[in-house]
Amino acid sequence: MTASKRHQKVLDSIAPHLDEGEQIIHAAYGVKQPHIGLIILFIALAIIPGVIAVALMTKHYLVAVTNKRVLILRVSGTMKMKEAWTYSIGNAGGEVTTSTGALFTHITIAGSDQPFKAKFHKAYSPENRPAAQAVAAALMPGGTTEVPKEAPVVTEIPEAAATSEPADVEEAVVAEASTEAAPESVIPDMPEVPDAPSLDDGNTNKEETV
Numbered sequence: 001m002t003a004s005k006r007h008q009k010v011l012d013s014i015a016p017h018l019d020e021g022e023q024i025i026h027a028a029y030g031v032k033q034p035h036i037g038l039i040i041l042f043i044a045l046a047i048i049p050g051v052i053a054v055a056l057m058t059k060h061y062l063v064a065v066t067n068k069r070v071l072i073l074r075v076s077g078t079m080k081m082k083e084a085w086t087y088s089i090g091n092a093g094g095e096v097t098t099s100t101g102a103l104f105t106h107i108t109i110a111g112s113d114q115p116f117k118a119k120f121h122k123a124y125s126p127e128n129r130p131a132a133q134a135v136a137a138a139l140m141p142g143g144t145t146e147v148p149k150e151a152p153v154v155t156e157i158p159e160a161a162a163t164s165e166p167a168d169v170e171e172a173v174v175a176e177a178s179t180e181a182a183p184e185s186v187i188p189d190m191p192e193v194p195d196a197p198s199l200d201d202g203n204t205n206k207e208e209t210v
Contacts (some may be wrong), residue, residue: 006125013079014064017071025145026065026138028131030107030118033058061118063107065089065138065145072116085114090143092116098136105132109139 003011010027018024034057055077062073070092074083087093087109094112098105104119120132137144 004125004127007127007131009079010062010125013075013081014062014071014073017073017081017084018066019068022066022068024064024066026131026134028063028120028128028135029124030061030063030120030132031058032061032118059118063118063120063132063135065135067145070135070138072114087112087114087139089138089145090141092139096136096139096141098133098140100129100133105129105136107132107136107139 006029007027010029011024014024014027033054038057039054058077060075060077060079062075062079064071064073070087070089072085072087073081075081092109092112094115095110097108097110100106103123104121106119107116109116120128122129134145137146
């Protein structure tokens with residue numbers, strides 16, 4: 001089956017970082033956003049507009065299950081590689097938790113030398129949700145490279161909210177901040193702008209194997 005345009009972009013961005021003979025089985029795009037309270041603080045203090053705050057502090061990830069490993073690439077909004085590391089299939093070196101909601105599949109690795117946390121939006125591409133679920137399955141103890149047949153939905157929201165997508169990031173931030181129990185926000189592709197200085201304290205362009 002032909003990959004969607006967005007999914008093909010994910011595959012093409014991962015391909016240069018594969019070893020000889022390595023093949024992609026599943027690949028997904030995810031993000032880690034700053035805490036909504038921090039975004040609200042920036043907006044309230046008028047330090048920087050909310051959209052810019054989200055763009056600067058959101059981390060973008062390309063995650064692949066290959067025939068050899070689970071590969072994590074932290075990239076810029078324009079898919080430029082910043083950092084890379086790997087996990088063994090079935091052994092992430094820490095506790096792996098995952099959940100699937102109406103919009104997002106969440107994956108968290110805690111207690112590992114290289115922790116990881118990201119959420120994967122089902123609307124990014126038709127392949128993104130099943131691929132994210134396959135990544136989670138591969139990271140679990142006794143992991144497999146197969147897509148789980150059933151993934152429980154742990155967060156139910158009205159169908160209209162689950163299928164609609166805000167026009168831009170700022171709209172999503174305002175919608176999420178307006179209520180204590182707001183539904184998960186939708187983060188579309190970041191605009192292709194020059195990379196902003198990284199706010200991380202760690203080094204970039206590193207690769208380590210767990």
